[in-house]
Amino acid sequence: MAKQRPRPTSADVASRAGVSRTTVSLVLNERGGSIPEPTRRRVYDAARALGYHPHHSARGLAGGRTQTIALVLRQSAEQVAEDALLTETLRGIAGAARAADLRVLIEPLMPGEAYSDLVRSGRADGLVVSGPLFDDPELRDLVGDGFPVVIQGNAADVAAPSVDVDNVTSARTAVEHLIDLGHRRIACITNAPLVYTAAADRLEGYREALLIGGLTYDEALVAEGTYDAASGHRAAARLLASTDFTALFVASDVVALGAMRGLREAGLVIPRDVSVVGFDDIALAEHFDPPLTSVRVPARAIGEAAGRVLVDRIAGQVVPVRTILPTELVIRESTATPAKRRGGAEGGTH
Amino acid sequence: MAKQRPRPTSADVASRAGVSRTTVSLVLNERGGSIPEPTRRRVYDAARALGYHPHHSARGLAGGRTQTIALVLRQSAEQVAEDALLTETLRGIAGAARAADLRVLIEPLMPGEAYSDLVRSGRADGLVVSGPLFDDPELRDLVGDGFPVVIQGNAADVAAPSVDVDNVTSARTAVEHLIDLGHRRIACITNAPLVYTAAADRLEGYREALLIGGLTYDEALVAEGTYDAASGHRAAARLLASTDFTALFVASDVVALGAMRGLREAGLVIPRDVSVVGFDDIALAEHFDPPLTSVRVPARAIGEAAGRVLVDRIAGQVVPVRTILPTELVIRESTATPAKRRGGAEGGTH
DNA sequence: CGCCGTTAGTAATACGCGTTACTAACGCGC
């Protein structure tokens, strides 16, 4: 086995085509504007005949480019595991990268771990950083040094281009839908601890909707979820134990599924007793029981946009500082007008 | 901005430490067994002081190694999108790679697209190929040439080491659970078209269980799913329209969710009227309504094992041809003993 | 018609940077 044929080099192609290595390089990189068709063809033919593929490392060494971008996952393991949209985003990035003949490296990076090896060793030409960042001085330095970085999510205080949805407005729209239906006691379960900007933003949207709707924000109606369905289950139980409400906004479909289970276990029927709105519109949301009203986040498009912005940035072009993609509230059967009072003290203004 | 300090090279480290580049290389790669501690320390100190990171491309060019493995996703876009376990597997691979100081490149490869660029350009030292392969001559050639490849899934006719679960036995166990509960009319919805070995194997497990249980295999009880929940929904509707059954084995949790919805829409209650068993045990399965009995597939462990085998293979060690990881049937509330016949033909009309 | 400035087309060469033979110097034991 292991034929180990010795990799054709550009010199092999050159001699077979009867030209110099320079010409081979120029032709194959489509840079030799002045090279006539016949020569070109000879080079292509020779390359194909030999099965020549330029040696990636050599090319990287010579050109200072690795044709690689890295997707840095700055989230805990559990968080990634629950991120139903990550695969889609990844595909989007890969697609955009592929269009520019780049490839994608995955770099899970626990908080505290450094980017330096990845970047300083010249392994990637640019970074898509996914996930929240409280304060990330190393990342800021990187950006300050002019290294191409795109943030997928809220850029916070880092001066890099970002791609995201408008979490505040999206959440507001979702909650406004509940208000429009006539709900007055609307609870909220966050998708993550509030140190994460996405979570904070969605909660802010919830507040804004209440404000606009003339309702008062009540801390007792807010519970914290942590990425997974189990946390939604717990949060729902907590809320049910301490207060009552006719609608529930959960800032993540995954968490919402757990919450729905919690409601059911309390004997409540969705949407008769409680309406539920989720966030993300994961593929499964449509098949929940009942199908979940949710905010559709265009994960694939986010990935594509992030990839494209990074590619452009690497190419030295001017790129938008901020790319905000639209969301859409998908209304399904988990939301309805509140049931007529079943005679209880329902708190708040009637 | 863009300070553009000019990357320290090994020569910089060498001169700062007062040694030669050779010594730097030996020390930093921990290969110079004969270099005394003081020299070693000087090199380390100099490297740290300068923030030296060996240039990846240069290293690859010199050493013929790229310290990179590629995860080749040989599935359609939709399939990947629905693969709830992919993220976990990816993390497993990344973990194993990291432990050997390798990184992971993602390569979505539509059927028909070639590996050659990736491999012949020396971009990766090895491949984890995920997803089914009907007949893949190029992959076979690669393996024949001695290129390190690990198959995640059923290796089929390719002579590369593989990592997988035993789909046949796992499915059999799941269906046996239904039989043990007393079910006699057990339907099946596949997770994918049967050209995929995993799908075929799971169906085979279903058949075996019936056989062992003394039941006859009835084609009318089998419907084909295609990765997503919607297909499960359709398949369930089809089954309900043409036959009746008291239990349903769905070879994918995602598909099962759709099927459950279909059952519900037909007015059936799970598990009272129909028991359902899924496959994969995705994180959400526990929160379905009712919580879904399912076969737990250790996705993370599969990824880790695949990564580890590949790493060892690249290092030239002898690796197991086949690694089969155990599954576990997780029994939840979606399965129960069949209801006493409520008066005759159950065919959806009660 | 011959010379010169161009330009097109291709070649020669240097370079990027770490690794790895191979080589040399050094100190030690015998």
Next chain:
DNA sequence: GCGCGTTAGTAACGCGTATTACTAACGGCG
């Protein structure tokens, strides 16, 4: 004083790309 092991240095190598250099053909002009 010789041989050996230890320790460090020299030089070549891997392979493409960028830059500079050169050659031949071509057009214009005197």
